[in-house]
Amino acid sequence: MDNTLIIYNTLTRRKERFEPLHAPHVGMYVCGPTVYGDAHLGHARPAITFDLLFRYLKHLGYKVRYVRNITDVGHLEHDADDGEDKIAKKARLEQLEPMEVAQYYINRYHKAMEELNVLPPSIEPHASGHIIEQIELVKEILDNGYAYESKGSVYFDVAKYNKDHHYGKLSGRNLDDVLNTTRELDGQDEKHNPADFALWKCAQPEHIMRWPSPWSNGFPGWHCECTAMGRKYLGNHFDIHGGGMDLVFPHHECEIAQSVASQGDDMVKYWMHNNMITINGTKMGKSLGNFITLDEFFNGTHKLLAQAYTPMTIRFFILQAHYRSTVDFSNEALQAAEKGLQRLTEALANIEKITPADKTTVEVADLRSKCYDAMNDDLNSPIVISNLFDAAKAINNIVAGNATITAEDLAELKDTMRTFMFDILGLKENVQSGNEGNNKAYAGAIDLLLELRKQAKANKDWATADKIRNDLTALGFQIKDTKDGVEWKL
Ligand code: ZN
Numbered sequence: 001m002d003n004t005l006i007i008y009n010t011l012t013r014r015k016e017r018f019e020p021l022h023a024p025h026v027g028m029y030v031c032g033p034t035v036y037g038d039a040h041l042g043h044a045r046p047a048i049t050f051d052l053l054f055r056y057l058k059h060l061g062y063k064v065r066y067v068r069n070i071t072d073v074g075h076l077e078h079d080a081d082d083g084e085d086k087i088a089k090k091a092r093l094e095q096l097e098p099m100e101v102a103q104y105y106i107n108r109y110h111k112a113m114e115e116l117n118v119l120p121p122s123i124e125p126h127a128s129g130h131i132i133e134q135i136e137l138v139k140e141i142l143d144n145g146y147a148y149e150s151k152g153s154v155y156f157d158v159a160k161y162n163k164d165h166h167y168g169k170l171s172g173r174n175l176d177d178v179l180n181t182t183r184e185l186d187g188q189d190e191k192h193n194p195a196d197f198a199l200w201k202c203a204q205p206e207h208i209m210r211w212p213s214p215w216s217n218g219f220p221g222w223h224c225e226c227t228a229m230g231r232k233y234l235g236n237h238f239d240i241h242g243g244g245m246d247l248v249f250p251h252h253e254c255e256i257a258q259s260v261a262s263q264g265d266d267m268v269k270y271w272m273h274n275n276m277i278t279i280n281g282t283k284m285g286k287s288l289g290n291f292i293t294l295d296e297f298f299n300g301t302h303k304l305l306a307q308a309y310t311p312m313t314i315r316f317f318i319l320q321a322h323y324r325s326t327v328d329f330s331n332e333a334l335q336a337a338e339k340g341l342q343r344l345t346e347a348l349a350n351i352e353k354i355t356p357a358d359k360t361t362v363e364v365a366d367l368r369s370k371c372y373d374a375m376n377d378d379l380n381s382p383i384v385i386s387n388l389f390d391a392a393k394a395i396n397n398i399v400a401g402n403a404t405i406t407a408e409d410l411a412e413l414k415d416t417m418r419t420f421m422f423d424i425l426g427l428k429e430n431v432q433s434g435n436e437g438n439n440k441a442y443a444g445a446i447d448l449l450l451e452l453r454k455q456a457k458a459n460k461d462w463a464t465a466d467k468i469r470n471d472l473t474a475l476g477f478q479i480k481d482t483k484d485g486v487e488w489k490l
Helices: 041-059 086-094 098-115 131-143 158-164 175-181 224-234 245-263 294-299 311-319 331-351 367-376 381-399 407-424 436-458 462-474
Strands: 006-009 014-017 025-030 063-068 147-150 153-156 197-202 218-220 238-244 268-274 277-279 327-329 478-482 485-489
Touching: 006 268, 025 041, 025 224, 041 063, 041 098, 041 238, 041 268, 041 277, 041 294, 041 311, 041 407, 063 224, 086 098, 098 294, 131 147, 131 153, 131 197, 131 218, 131 224, 131 245, 153 245, 158 175, 158 245, 197 245, 224 238, 224 245, 238 245, 245 268, 294 311, 311 327, 311 331, 311 381, 327 331, 331 381, 331 407, 367 381, 367 407, 381 407, 436 462, 436 485, 462 478
Parallel strands: 025 063, 025 238, 238 268, 277 327
Antiparallel strands: 006 014, 147 153, 153 197, 197 218, 478 485
């Protein structure tokens, strides 16, 4: 097994050698979506980042248990005006069960992830299905003296915790910074300190999603679910916890505090965070009118989009940036990604046309090790891609007759490209529609027409041969006669 993977740990702020607690097993938890609306570009980045990690760890031979939760209690997304839970509000307005609303968006999220070729996690636990575990967690924190009850709600005692431990170690803050940036939100009159966060909330009368607890009929604080479910499925200590950078504070900071306050130590060895996506240089937001759902990308219906983009273009676009760098969306950037991906797929198809020679005159020997080096350096996918572009250039040179390659080097080149493009970067083999069966049938039909054209030419039936060629050209195909036969592309 390759043991040289280096990853950046947000907690220690440095790159560390990845050494799993129980190799070859790896436990990995990633904060999943809150399901109160359609998946958008912001959902695609963490999903693809941790899919890359999941795929690579498996490729290296690790047995990975990947847990990605569904936040279906909805608490975080209160409406600014009335503070009502978004799932509950939608359910009330449309006379649906809250779980019906959640399930609708979960199904749509899964479909978008499948189109992006994001592998499903090993376990996908729902917050609403783990209320008992969350109540247990709250009890432990209360028993250890790091929480208090107030009017049916339970709050984490941040000041008390901070006396014994450092609250803010993940986000690099101290308690004063936290106090200075805490906004006045609901429940302030119940808290001892504005920095305290809810472990359990007593439900207001209009709150539909509620469960009985020793303190009140209510619902768990948002941070509880990941601590409770991470521990349930990955144990008291596990390897990787990931999510978007926007979750570092307060969500992951609070998770660390809950872990230490309940079990006495940290649950997580490596914290990993992907950076955010901006749209034309600004943050994405519903109120800013630049909030583009994945479906809108796939069918090109949002007013900011110049065209539709395939799921693989979106995936490739995201992988072209390192996961810790920001990515700025623009039509120009996505069109460049579309062209880049096309260049790689064409080069891969061109490999089939190469006749091996007895000498290799292109630099392809160390492609595989260069790609592994890049992946091992904190998942540097843009460097992997730039190495694949170099390989594509070499292939085109060979096809053009300007260079040669031996059969052995050719097989190695092809295998390396396929391994990194499909297994590790997770690109789909056929990017046109993502439906391999359809694409195969479609390519077969074009080949059949060209075969008929060849026969027509052999029979000196020039009218038919020209008609096939001209009509295909009118439909957007480029037909090129070569010494080995006919080439076509759309
Ligand atoms: Zn979480």
